[in-house]
Amino acid sequence: MTRVNAVFDIGKTNKKFFLFDDEYNEVYRDYVNLPLTVDEDGFETENLETLRTWIKETFDAILEDERFDIKTLNFSSYGASLVHLDYKGKPLTPLYNYTKDLPQEIIEDFYKEHGDALTIGAETASPPSGMLNSGMQLYWLKKTKPGLFSQIKYSLHLPQYLSYLFTGIPVSEYTSIGCHTNLWNYDEEDYHKWVHDENIDKILPPIVPTSASINTTYKDKKIKIGVGIHDSSSALLPYILSKKKPFLLLSTGTWSIALNPFNSESLSKEDIAENCLNYLRIDGKRVKASRFFMGNEYRLQVEKLCEYYKKEYGYHREVKFDQDIYLGLIEKPAVYFKFEGISLQRLPQKTELQQFDTFEEAYHQLMIELMELQIDTINKAIGNSKIKKIFIDGGFTDNDVFMKLMSHHFSNFKVLSTHSPLGSALGAAMVISDKQITSQFLKENYRMKKLVPLLFN
CATH class of the missing domain: 3.30.420.40 (ATPase, nucleotide binding domain)
Structure with missing residues (x-):
């Protein structure tokens, strides 16, 4: 059996699964285009359930493959996308597409409440970009769907949600927090003041290093699972x-x-x-x-x-x-x-x-x-x-x-x-x-x- 490191690489279009040997040579690849779904407004978006099913079925099948001995599993995916989990760990909303328009009044209210757009943009190193600033999605949910927002236990960026599917442990990590989210104050090295003022930091899980991993047993197999990147x-x-x-x-x-x-x-x-x-x-x-x-x-x-x-x-x-x-x-x-x-x-x-x-x-x-x-x-x-x-x-x-x-x-x-x-x-x-x-x-x-x-x- 070849010792291998498994990776799910989830793009907007192509979903890929790789196995690398210890020298980082690719020894196996699977990829697929999954059908999309729509959110409650009819806007096209990733089908979270279809994605979850494909990931689980793909990984379970490779675990049975006697050619490979899987030692590690990690996840890379596009950013600016959040999965909002309820108190039972189930997704509460669709995975909103970052190209979906954010209502203009929400944007205006945000900057009226929290300060000038370019100042906050410079502090968070995030040009104002609507839903592409994933922190703004949290603000939008809080203001427009307060009942639903109150049910959120944790909001995870997509790479960390993929890790959570296997570990059940919710975490945040730097590369996802730092990618044009409007959440992170780069000079203070902490969440921005607006995040604390809105109590949004309460639903963001503990931050761990990107290199962190969780040793766990999955289907009777000991595997080191990364937190995603x-x-x-x-x-x-x-x-x-x-x-x-x-x-x-x-x-x-x-x-x-x-x-x-x-x-x-x-x-x-x-x-x-x-x-x-x-x-x-x-x-x-x-x-x-x-x-x-x-x-x-x-x-x-x-x-x-x-x-x-x-x-x-x-x-x-x-x-x-x-x-x-x-x-x-x-x-x-x-x-x-x-x-x-x-x-x-x-x-x-x-x-x-x-x-x-x-x-x-x-x-x-x-x-x-x-x-x-x-x-x-x-x-x-x-x-x-x-x-x-x-x-x-x-x-x-x-x-x-x-x-x-x-x-x-x-x-x-x-x-x-x-x-x-x-x-x-x-x-x-x-x-x-x-x-x-x-x-x-x-x-x-x-x-x-x-x-x-x-x-x-």
Whole structure:
């Protein structure tokens, strides 16, 4: 039997289950897309019961597999999502989607009661983002559903709820508390004053280190179970553990997040106004980050392109960078796309596709416009740091146009794509392991590839 470390890596779209051996080699993988459900307002969201069933059935099945001897289990998942448990440990509400709108009057009441939005944003390193600030979800529940709120014994962030399913022990940990929740005062290293004033701290379980684990017996098997980790912090961990010189990690997916673990300055109100934020590392240190909703916007716009040009969804994955198309488009720079999930002043009232003869041409234009935002977010995260190296991981490393544009615009940096579909899962395995990794780890395990800057004919 192979000794293995098990990890559930729960994304908004893909739910994955991995087994790693003691050298962090992937020895097994299972993944699934689960059907969504709707909350009481008809807003689409994760089906918590379906997710719980899949996780339990998947893990129970692997326990029976005689090839593997499971030693540890941990969880990585998206943040800004809370599971509210009643006094019997059962979820009281749907897992509200962080893209759901927060009523404007709730936002106005909050800042009227607790202070200026940019001041609180700077103190909590959380740009005002509605439900994406998970603390605001708690405020919303308290104000709009007081009867239900009074039944909450504990509110757990999603990674900690997944751990709770196996341990029955409710905890909080730093990476989930620290990810744009509006809950944590970074300078005070405590929950923000508003959290105490609203008595919300009473339903947040005790804080434990991210590296904490619980030795438990599950189905007659002794297993060390982790407390879960926020996926962005988890994806960053293998880089931090193996690289000592300053770098920036661009983590691409539904969100494109530029993460700089070498900039620990307090955020200013200006930073907050420009959508900068902090994450907490597992050791409680800050990570400066800047983000935008790139993957979400990309999906929405590609769907429109496929419809307009009568292509099957998926056609876009085969499009390669075309120098002639690119040079032709940048000769007369213009904005043609009305973004749906990103609010910007510079955008047209509607997307103008009749300008482009082909899908490929329109697609290149879309990537040019997204890249403008990407350059901006990277520069904000770098700030004054002496960074010369950028790692790119996540879904967009397979996007030829995106990667060629990155190599072009950041030709003064050493830009490396790191091809590991394991990013956040691997971090979750590492955080509860005793095994140290060397500086060669990324080179050996992440299929790193140096991007060559474009040379135009």
